[in-house]
Amino acid sequence: MEHFNIIQALCRSALTNPSDAIIHQVERLKEALEKDGHKKEAKSLSVLLNSVNKTFDMAPSRIQRSFSGLKGEELTYKTPIPVDKETATPLAEIIFPNDLPSEPPLFSANVEMAIESILNEWRNFDKLSNIEAHPSRSCLVYGAPGTGKTHLALWIARQLNIPVVLARLDGLMSSFLGTTSRNIGNLFSFASKYQCILLLDEFDAIAKLRNDPQEVGEIKRVVNTLLQNLDSRKELGFTIGVTNHESLLDPAIWRRFEVQIEIPKPSYEVMATLISKKLSPLELEENEIKFLSWSIEGASGADAEMLVKWLKKAYVLNSENSIVDLLRKFAILNTGRIELKKRNILVHSDEELTHALLDDNRFSFKQKDIAQLLGVTPSSLSKQLSKIKETEKINYGE
Ligand SMILES: Nc1ncnc2c1ncn2[C@@H]1O[C@H](COP(=O)(O)OP(=O)(O)OP(=O)(O)O)[C@@H](O)[C@H]1O
Ligand SMILES: [Mg+2]
Numbered sequence: 001m002e003h004f005n006i007i008q009a010l011c012r013s014a015l016t017n018p019s020d021a022i023i024h025q026v027e028r029l030k031e032a033l034e035k036d037g038h039k040k041e042a043k044s045l046s047v048l049l050n051s052v053n054k055t056f057d058m059a060p061s062r063i064q065r066s067f068s069g070l071k072g073e074e075l076t077y078k079t080p081i082p083v084d085k086e087t088a089t090p091l092a093e094i095i096f097p098n099d100l101p102s103e104p105p106l107f108s109a110n111v112e113m114a115i116e117s118i119l120n121e122w123r124n125f126d127k128l129s130n131i132e133a134h135p136s137r138s139c140l141v142y143g144a145p146g147t148g149k150t151h152l153a154l155w156i157a158r159q160l161n162i163p164v165v166l167a168r169l170d171g172l173m174s175s176f177l178g179t180t181s182r183n184i185g186n187l188f189s190f191a192s193k194y195q196c197i198l199l200l201d202e203f204d205a206i207a208k209l210r211n212d213p214q215e216v217g218e219i220k221r222v223v224n225t226l227l228q229n230l231d232s233r234k235e236l237g238f239t240i241g242v243t244n245h246e247s248l249l250d251p252a253i254w255r256r257f258e259v260q261i262e263i264p265k266p267s268y269e270v271m272a273t274l275i276s277k278k279l280s281p282l283e284l285e286e287n288e289i290k291f292l293s294w295s296i297e298g299a300s301g302a303d304a305e306m307l308v309k310w311l312k313k314a315y316v317l318n319s320e321n322s323i324v325d326l327l328r329k330f331a332i333l334n335t336g337r338i339e340l341k342k343r344n345i346l347v348h349s350d351e352e353l354t355h356a357l358l359d360d361n362r363f364s365f366k367q368k369d370i371a372q373l374l375g376v377t378p379s380s381l382s383k384q385l386s387k388i389k390e391t392e393k394i395n396y397g398e
Pocket of ligand 2: 149150151201202242
């Protein structure tokens with residue numbers, strides 16, 4: 001066939017950077033050649049296409065096969081994302097399974113059990129379909145800031161191998177009348193067209209409109225749009241809403257979610273596991289981890305993450321310091337992360353800290369543990385404590 005070598009070269013260079021459209025056109029050409037009896041030429045295009053498909057499948061940018069239980073088209077890196085018509089900012093971000101967190105967030109056993117049950121429903125999609133049941137399709141995750149809510153939603157998607165369409169609701173708000181509702185509508189139609197988890201992060205942003213008396217009409221419109229869209233997505237996909245301020249959510253919106261999970265701040269046991277996991281490859285004694293979780297009690301997982309990041313640096317740069325000394329520095333530099341009461345105990349004196357630790361029955365610190373934390377020998381700590389007792393006796397005239 002005349003000039004086929006040029007056509008073949010053209011196809012080869014186009015396929016070095018293949019898009020779905022290019023592959024489609026080369027396939028069309030191959031079929032047309034086949035139909036016209038140019039078997040040899042069609043075969044050579046077949047070889048080209050096969051080699052492209054192989055590298056395309058292996059490239060890290062290529063998404064894994066999505067979960068079969070969801071309706072819609074498969075999202076690809078080329079899928080155009082809808083934008084705000086006024087500002088041209090994308091209404092969402094697409095995150096493919098390979099880019100989602102693979103480390104599970106750590107919660108108490110009860111919360112983990114609840115999450116596992118949602119995952120289990122999705123993993124058994126077909127079994128449930130056989131009895132005309134379906135997994136929970138909408139889930140509201142709420143709780144204090146920094147407790148791992150967004151991380152959890154993304155990790156769920158990773159577990160189910162489904163890409164996430166992540167929209168921060170405040171990003172959809174527009175100062176132009178009617179545009180917020182239009183953005184919400186466009187976002188939902190986009191999410192419902194593809195196999196994905198729609199993650200509505202910072203879900204309470206809508207409630208902020210309420211504080212503005214001039215926005216009464218607009219908020220009604222926006223809430224109605226949200227309700228309608230949540231309703232029509234009910235049968236189509238999986239939606240996760242995430243919020244810090246669940247009380248600000250309209251009760252009608254709240255009711256739309258089949259499952260609602262409260263993420264509490266970590267208990268000290270969870271905090272200890274969280275700290276030792278995040279510290280890796282640095283390894284601390286069990287005693288030291290216990291002390292860290294005592295110090296940061298009441299803080300969030302995000303605070304624990306900050307503490308660990310800081311400690312890793314401090315360990316390398318100030319290796320001669322005891323863990324108590326390091327934590328004192330951290331407490332002064334992070335007044336918002338360590339409760340005032342604990343901060344005062346920490347920075348005041350070794351004696352006060354020793355007593356506070358010994359008196360906290362939940363942690364069962366022994367005197368020898370505390371000596372190790374302070375970087376002194378047990379006998380010198382015990383001498384120090386008895387000296388203080390003596391002074392107190394004299395002061396109080398016992
Ligand atoms: N329970 C946890 N287990 C593991 N990591 C956690 C946990 N809580 C927080 N983190 C870590 O802290 C950081 C912040 O978490 P994330 O953004 O998920 O919190 P959030 O609850 O969504 O916070 P916000 O309410 O501010 O949006 C992340 O790096 C996350 O991995
Ligand atoms: Mg978040």
